[in-house]
Amino acid sequence: MAVLSIGIFYYMDLQLKNITHSYGEIDVLGNIDLTVNGGEIVCIVGPSGCGKSTLLRLIGGLERPVSGEVLLLGEPPKESLNPLTYIFQDFALLPWRTVEGNVSLALEDHSISKLESREIINDVLSRTHLSDFRKALPRQLSGGMKQRVAIARALAVRPAVMLMDEPLSALDSQTRELLMDDLIDLWMRESFTAVYVTHNLHEAVRFGHRIVVLSRRPGRVREVVKIDRPLGDRGDANADLEEVQQHLWSLMRDEARAADRELLHG
Numbered sequence: 001m002a003v004l005s006i007g008i009f010y011y012m013d014l015q016l017k018n019i020t021h022s023y024g025e026i027d028v029l030g031n032i033d034l035t036v037n038g039g040e041i042v043c044i045v046g047p048s049g050c051g052k053s054t055l056l057r058l059i060g061g062l063e064r065p066v067s068g069e070v071l072l073l074g075e076p077p078k079e080s081l082n083p084l085t086y087i088f089q090d091f092a093l094l095p096w097r098t099v100e101g102n103v104s105l106a107l108e109d110h111s112i113s114k115l116e117s118r119e120i121i122n123d124v125l126s127r128t129h130l131s132d133f134r135k136a137l138p139r140q141l142s143g144g145m146k147q148r149v150a151i152a153r154a155l156a157v158r159p160a161v162m163l164m165d166e167p168l169s170a171l172d173s174q175t176r177e178l179l180m181d182d183l184i185d186l187w188m189r190e191s192f193t194a195v196y197v198t199h200n201l202h203e204a205v206r207f208g209h210r211i212v213v214l215s216r217r218p219g220r221v222r223e224v225v226k227i228d229r230p231l232g233d234r235g236d237a238n239a240d241l242e243e244v245q246q247h248l249w250s251l252m253r254d255e256a257r258a259a260d261r262e263l264l265h266g
Contacts, residue, residue, distance in 0.1 A: 012072055012075065012083065012193065013037050013073045013074055015035045015070075016034045016070055017033060017068055017070075018032070018033060019031070019065045019067075019068035019069075020065060020068055021051070021055075021065045022066055022218075026217075027217065028217060028219065029051040029054060029058075029065070029218055029220075030218040030220045032068070034221065036195060038074065038160075038193050039191040039192070040194075041193070041194045041208055041209050041210075041231075042195050042208060042209065042210050042211075043197075043207060043212070044195065044196070044198070044212050044214065045213055045214070045248060045252070046215065046216070046222075046252065047214075047215075047216045047256040048199070048256065049217050050214040050217055050219040050255075051217060051219035052199075052214060053165055053166075055197075056163050056165050059084070059195060076160040077158055080158045080160055081106075081110045081156075082158075082159050083159060084161050085106075085154045085157050085159040085161075085163070086163050086165065087147075087164045087165070088165050089165055089168075091138070091146040091147055093138045093146055093149055093150065095137065095138050096137075097138075098135050098137055099135070099138075099149050100121050102149050103121050103125065103149065103152050103153045103156050104121055105153065106153045106154070106156045110157075121156065127152070127155065127189070128151055128182070129148065129182070130145070130149065130152055143170060143175060144171055144175035147168070147170075147171065147179060148182070155186075159192070160193060161193045161195065162192055162193065162195075163194070163195050164196040164197065168180065168198075169198070169199065176200075176203070180207060183207065184206070184207065184232065184235075201248050202245060204245075204248065205227060205234070205241045205248070206231075209226070209231075210224055210225065211224070211225045211244075212224050215255060216255040216256075225248065227241070227244060
C-alpha cells in the first residue's frame with residue numbers, strides 16, 4: 001500500500017521508494033526508486049506504454065501502487081493550499097466559466113477571504129499573461145491560451161510539487177515553444193518543483209534539470225541524465241543539448257520499436 005507522509009523540513013522533497021504496479025496480470029512499473037529535490041524539475045521519458053502517466057497518477061495519489069511508498073518530505077510553502085497539483089494535456093477547463101472563473105475554481109474549497117482569492121487570481125493571471133482575457137470563455141481561446149489558464153489554476157494553490165502530464169502535447173510546435181518559454185520564465189522568477197511527463201525529447205532537454213529514462217513495460221529506471229546548463233540558457237540551438245537528446249534517443253530507440261510492435265499486436 002502506498003504511503004503519503006509529510007515530514008517537518010522547510011522544503012519539500014518527493015521520494016519514490018520501490019514503486020511497483022500492475023493492472024491484473026499486466027506488469028506496468030517495476031521497482032522505481034527516485035528522489036525529486038525541492039526546486040527541481042524532473043522529466044520522465046520512455047517508450048509508449050512504459051508507465052509514465054501511471055507513475056504520475058501514483059505520485060498524485062489518484063491510484064495506489066501494488067507495493068512501494070510515495071513520500072512527500074518537508075513542509076509545503078507557507079502560503080501553499082495544496083501540496084500537489086496537476087496540469088493535464090487536455091486543459092480540463094469548465095466551458096461555462098470565464099478564465100478567472102476557472103482559476104477561482106481551485107480556490108473555492110479553501111478557507112480564504114474573497115479579497116485574498118482576488119489577489120491570488122490577479123497575481124497568477126498576470127504571471128501567465130492572461131489579465132486581459134479574464135472575462136473570456138474557453139471557446140474564445142486558442143489551445144495555448146487554454147493551457148495558460150490551466151497553468152494559472154495550478155499556480156493559484158501555490159503547490160509544493162506540480163505534476164505535469166504531457167501538458168504541451170495537444171499544441172502545435174510553435175505554441176509549444178512559446179509555452180515552454182513561459183514555463184521556464186515562471187520557474188526562473190519563482191522556482192517550483194515539478195515532475196514532467198513527456199514523449200518529446202526536445203521538451204525534456206529544454207525543461208528538465210534531470211531526465212529519467214524508463215524502460216519499456218514494466219517501466220524501470222534505465223538511466224538518469226543530469227543537465228547542468230541553466231534553464232535560461234537553453235533557448236537557442238546548443239550542441240551539448242543536441243548531444244543529450246541524441247543520447248536519450250539512443251537509449252530509447254530499440255525499446256520504442258519493440259514497444260510499438262507490442263502495442264500493434266495486442
